[in-house]
Amino acid sequence: MKxxxxxxxxxxxxxxxxxxPLSTGAARNLARARVVVVGAGFGGATVAKYxxxxxxxxxxxxxxxxxxxxxxxxxxNLVLGGSMPLSAITLPYEALVSRHGVTLRRDTVQAVDLQKxxxxxxxxxxxxxxxxxxxxxxxxxxxxxxxxxxxxxxxxPHAWKAGEQTANLARQLQHMRKGGVFAITVPELPYRCPPGxxxxxxxxxxxxxxxxxxxxxxxxDANPGITSKRPLFERNWAEHYAGLIDYQPGSVLSDIDTKxxxxxxxxxxWKTDVLNVIPPQAAGQLARDTGLANSEGxxxxxxxxxxxxxxxxxxxxxxxxxxxxxxxxAHIANSQAKVCASGIIARLADRQPDPLPVFAxxxxxxxxxxxxxxxxxxxxxxxxxxxxxxxxGGGLSDKPSQQEAVDARAWAKNIWHDMLG
Amino acid sequence: xxxxxxxxxKAQTKQTVSEKAGAERTLALWLRLCVLAxxxxxxxxxxxxxxxxxxxxxxxRVLAASCAACHGTNGVSVSxxxxxxxxPAQDFLTRMTQFRDSKxxxxxxxxxxxxxxxxxxxxxxxxxxxxxxxx
Numbered sequence: 001m002k003x004x005x006x007x008x009x010x011x012x013x014x015x016x017x018x019x020x021p022l023s024t025g026a027a028r029n030l031a032r033a034r035v036v037v038v039g040a041g042f043g044g045a046t047v048a049k050y051x052x053x054x055x056x057x058x059x060x061x062x063x064x065x066x067x068x069x070x071x072x073x074x075x076x077n078l079v080l081g082g083s084m085p086l087s088a089i090t091l092p093y094e095a096l097v098s099r100h101g102v103t104l105r106r107d108t109v110q111a112v113d114l115q116k117x118x119x120x121x122x123x124x125x126x127x128x129x130x131x132x133x134x135x136x137x138x139x140x141x142x143x144x145x146x147x148x149x150x151x152x153x154x155x156x157p158h159a160w161k162a163g164e165q166t167a168n169l170a171r172q173l174q175h176m177r178k179g180g181v182f183a184i185t186v187p188e189l190p191y192r193c194p195p196g197x198x199x200x201x202x203x204x205x206x207x208x209x210x211x212x213x214x215x216x217x218x219x220x221d222a223n224p225g226i227t228s229k230r231p232l233f234e235r236n237w238a239e240h241y242a243g244l245i246d247y248q249p250g251s252v253l254s255d256i257d258t259k260x261x262x263x264x265x266x267x268x269x270w271k272t273d274v275l276n277v278i279p280p281q282a283a284g285q286l287a288r289d290t291g292l293a294n295s296e297g298x299x300x301x302x303x304x305x306x307x308x309x310x311x312x313x314x315x316x317x318x319x320x321x322x323x324x325x326x327x328x329x330a331h332i333a334n335s336q337a338k339v340c341a342s343g344i345i346a347r348l349a350d351r352q353p354d355p356l357p358v359f360a361x362x363x364x365x366x367x368x369x370x371x372x373x374x375x376x377x378x379x380x381x382x383x384x385x386x387x388x389x390x391x392x393g394g395g396l397s398d399k400p401s402q403q404e405a406v407d408a409r410a411w412a413k414n415i416w417h418d419m420l421g
Numbered sequence: 422x423x424x425x426x427x428x429x430x431k432a433q434t435k436q437t438v439s440e441k442a443g444a445e446r447t448l449a450l451w452l453r454l455c456v457l458a459x460x461x462x463x464x465x466x467x468x469x470x471x472x473x474x475x476x477x478x479x480x481x482r483v484l485a486a487s488c489a490a491c492h493g494t495n496g497v498s499v500s501x502x503x504x505x506x507x508x509p510a511q512d513f514l515t516r517m518t519q520f521r522d523s524k525x526x527x528x529x530x531x532x533x534x535x536x537x538x539x540x541x542x543x544x545x546x547x548x549x550x551x552x553x554x555x556x
Binding site: 050331338342356362377407417418 | 527
């Protein structure tokens with residue numbers, strides 16, 4: 001027995017003993033089932049790891065992901081501010097394989113055959129008994145189709161999926177002319193990471209303050225106001241970035257001149273030097289193509305006890321694709337993954353899943369290189385509303401602080417390790 | 422791509438080998454019994470809820486796992502946030518009660534503690550106390 005296996009067995013023994021000793025029959029059922037997880041982000045990587053851990057490493061799990069490495073969206077705005085290199089938020093998937101025995105397949109899923117219960121990939125079909133789709137978001141360029149071409153996506157990056165897009169936007173900021181305008185367009189809710197665009201405005205303003213102090217950040221927000229941590233952002237902008245951040249609420253993007261970068265909203269025309277188009281969003285394309293989106297066609301309905309799709313049995317959906325009133329955050333995707341893993345294992349072990357799941361959300365935003373602030377909340381399942389609802393007591397920081405920047409870095413390290421380590 | 426495939430196959434082989442190894446299974450079972458026996462005399466039993474101990478408490482395991490984003494997998498932090506694994510149940514209860522009753526409404530742990538029931542806090546205390554501390 002290898003040392004690592006021994007540790008795994010020991011860990012499994014502890015968990016099994018304290019909470020749930022698996023019967024021999026349950027272990028046999030688990031070992032026979034095939035679970036396929038599509039997408040290795042905060043939802044997918046977490047569910048793959050916890051399906052292994054909580055089945056005492058009996059349940060075989062295949063995780064399909066096209067990218068060689070994970071790049072974290074949380075913390076990625078610091079790459080724009082200049083206090084974090086992209087390499088520091090780029091992490092390997094290896095431990096999921098070596099430590100947890102997940103079968104990692106670097107591949108792209110092209111389609112799902114719900115009847116045959118298999119996913120079709122670039123290199124062949126993969127059969128499943130249970131499918132977990134954690135495919136994040138897709139972008140909807142219907143209102144600004146001119147921004148959808150490959151060339152336009154390079155010229156006007158979204159940087160709302162971290163990686164090359166983030167590096168591209170950082171380069172554009174660094175090369176912007178003195179006194180130039182860096183514009184961020186914010187889509188209407190719901191979209192991934194509600195405070196993200198405003199944190200980005202802080203980080204760009206922080207960068208400009210040091211390197212291009214006559215430059216400006218223009219925030220064209222399709223929403224009637226800042227959608228998250230509003231009083232904190234408003235105060236921070238007034239105190240630290242007055243004259244640097246120009247915030248325009250109710251500004252739905254209606255046109256982009258791709259030659260000049262000039263944008264139009266219902267309220268006016270704006271000249272820009274760097275244009276960061278964060279497009280309106282919907283569930284991941286694969287989930288939509290598989291017919292899992294709800295009547296409005298954008299997001300997917302699930303049973304919040306197991307995250308099973310309301311449209312397809314044995315198919316589970318996680319993370320930003322899910323239609324819920326909850327913010328689309330990394331911590332929520334990570335928590336949903338655990339409810340889902342627990343539900344799938346309970347079903348295979350012929351037990352009842354927890355009928356009233358509860359989980360927490362903590363989300364930090366950095367206002368510069370040194371201070372951060374948070375929003376925190378507990379959410380619990382309401383069986384009457386059939387929805388996750390906010391529990392008592394949640395709220396915001398009083399103000400940004402250095403301690404919270406320490407906490408934010410600790411959060412990132414622990415959640416990355418929780419999903420990948 | 423090639424590297425991933427090789428690693429994947431290696432992991433699968435390992436899995437098969439370990440599943441066939443009866444002696445190792447016996448060891449795992451033995452360890453499990455030891456742990457269970459160890460807990461019977463400890464604070465776990467004192468705090469355990471009657472009538473529910475026969476059923477696995479998935480509610481608490483999933484809720485506790487939600488704490489992992491800041492406090493680490495199985496309560497073992499890999500950063501500056503304190504670990505919860507192995508924390509004496511009474512310490513956890515005291516801290517969480519202080520957070521819950523605190524007037525500091527902008528404090529992240531006060532916000533979380535206020536969202537939990539007294540029963541959940543009590544069960545989380547015994548759950549984290551039963552996990553192996555960081556070693």
